[in-house]
Amino acid sequence: MNHWPFVLAAYGLTLGGTLGLLAWAWLSMRAAENAAERLKQRP
Amino acid sequence: MHGYANPARFLRFARPATGWFLGLGLLLLAAGIAGGLFVTPPDYLQGESVRILYVHVPTAWLGMGGWAGIAAASLAQIVWRHPLSAVAGRAIAPAGATFAALCLATGSIWGRPTWGTWWEWDGRLTSMLILFFLYLGYIALAAAERERGGEGRMAALFGLVGAINLPIIHYSVLWWRTLHQGQSISITGGSTIAPELLWPLPLTLVGFSLLFGAAVLMRMRADLARVRAEARLRRAVGE
Numbered sequence: 001m002n003h004w005p006f007v008l009a010a011y012g013l014t015l016g017g018t019l020g021l022l023a024w025a026w027l028s029m030r031a032a033e034n035a036a037e038r039l040k041q042r043p
Numbered sequence: 044m045h046g047y048a049n050p051a052r053f054l055r056f057a058r059p060a061t062g063w064f065l066g067l068g069l070l071l072l073a074a075g076i077a078g079g080l081f082v083t084p085p086d087y088l089q090g091e092s093v094r095i096l097y098v099h100v101p102t103a104w105l106g107m108g109g110w111a112g113i114a115a116a117s118l119a120q121i122v123w124r125h126p127l128s129a130v131a132g133r134a135i136a137p138a139g140a141t142f143a144a145l146c147l148a149t150g151s152i153w154g155r156p157t158w159g160t161w162w163e164w165d166g167r168l169t170s171m172l173i174l175f176f177l178y179l180g181y182i183a184l185a186a187a188e189r190e191r192g193g194e195g196r197m198a199a200l201f202g203l204v205g206a207i208n209l210p211i212i213h214y215s216v217l218w219w220r221t222l223h224q225g226q227s228i229s230i231t232g233g234s235t236i237a238p239e240l241l242w243p244l245p246l247t248l249v250g251f252s253l254l255f256g257a258a259v260l261m262r263m264r265a266d267l268a269r270v271r272a273e274a275r276l277r278r279a280v281g282e
Binding site: 001002004006007009010011013014015017018020021022025026029031032033035036039040041042 | 065076079089090091092094095098099106118137138144145148149152153155156249251254257258261262264265266270271272275276279
């Protein structure tokens with residue numbers, strides 16, 4: 001049995017999941033901090 | 044640690060730390076993955092599939108470590124009422140759930156060529172699956188409490204009680220000797236894996252840990268920004 005497809009699937013899934021988590025955390029942080037900043041600057 | 048329970052002081056640390064965690068984490072992870080995929084030799088018994096070790100073990104440790112973090116934050120909330128502890132618990136949960144799910148998925152992928160099956164109701168696999176469901180329960184409970192404006196004490200109690208599962212996962216390979224192998228890696232030494240196969244693992248372990256930390260810091264910053272915005276809106280409505 002060729003093991004490489006299993007290895008690549010495991011790496012792809014892990015890297016995709018980790019980068020997805022980081023992207024989601026980054027975007028939600030940027031959105032929340034920008035919203036808080038806009039409210040702060042409102043007179 | 045108590046000093047960082049102050050949100051303003053925490054943010055002074057978290058803002059620069061987020062970038063450092065991300066940069067250093069990606070660098071270490073790239074080195075560990077390159078080593079694990081292209082430099083280390085195949086195992087004499089498992090062949091090339093042993094390379095899954097370098098992503099599977101860190102996801103397992105972080106899946107469990109995440110809940111240990113939730114339990115510590117829950118204890119701090121219940122005992123000392125730290126203002127950041129509920130925020131920390133809510134931030135850790137999605138990262139921990141992601142890594143627990145990745146651990147189950149990579150373990151299943153590794154199991155097919157090694158054991159000849161994608162899944163078995165083995166003690167280690169089942170207790171890890173329970174951990175994933177505990178994360179989902181914690182996320183739902185913490186979100187519901189936050190919506191109601193609660194302090195998150197029910198979620199904190201859940202976080203503490205759920206920690207019972209951690210020693211069960213750890214000792215499952217000793218208590219129920221079924222399919223999953225016993226402990227072969229120890230941070231205090233005595234690993235049964237050959238050094239020429241083991242060396243990329245600390246790199247991916249620290250790399251994934253730093254990225255986990257970056258995700259938690261970003262989620263905490265988002266939560267604190269939301270709290271600030273809500274407080275400002277309440278003041279504006281009251282004026």
